[in-house]
Amino acid sequence: MQCEYGTNPDLHCNQLAVCQASSWSYASASNCPVAMCPATYEDIQAGGHCPLPQETCAYPKGTCICSESTGGPVRLIDASIATNWSCFDATVACRSPRPDIGEPCADDARKCDYGSCTGGIELVCTDGLWQEDFPLCPQAN
Numbered sequence: 001m002q003c004e005y006g007t008n009p010d011l012h013c014n015q016l017a018v019c020q021a022s023s024w025s026y027a028s029a030s031n032c033p034v035a036m037c038p039a040t041y042e043d044i045q046a047g048g049h050c051p052l053p054q055e056t057c058a059y060p061k062g063t064c065i066c067s068e069s070t071g072g073p074v075r076l077i078d079a080s081i082a083t084n085w086s087c088f089d090a091t092v093a094c095r096s097p098r099p100d101i102g103e104p105c106a107d108d109a110r111k112c113d114y115g116s117c118t119g120g121i122e123l124v125c126t127d128g129l130w131q132e133d134f135p136l137c138p139q140a141n
Helices: none
Strands: 002-005 017-020 025-027 058-059 062-068 081-090 111-114 121-126 129-133
Touching: none
Parallel strands: none
Antiparallel strands: 002 017, 017 025, 058 062, 062 081, 111 121, 121 129
């Protein structure tokens, strides 16, 4: 059982409480980039360049994650890897911003993917609570 505390759409930026052997342990939040999200979901061009890897921006219409391109070109000037926006539209069943881990849900086994293979998270409704799911992601070439 896990419970999440915080308002950041990036799980790693919130505090996570984990029940282990009848007691709670608390994982501290990591240092997260200061989000400079565009004003609206429509202002983000899916696949377009983004400046800050792992930046997560959540809007009522969907969630976007700035992720490193895999298998793409490396810049010769500074050897940096290109970063691009990956966006995931909200649906009636999977809202945005996403629910916190440990928040109640009504439809057991429902899964909602908020960019799990690009640095985000996938949630699954388990015993009436949202919990983190760990899907298999395709391997980069």
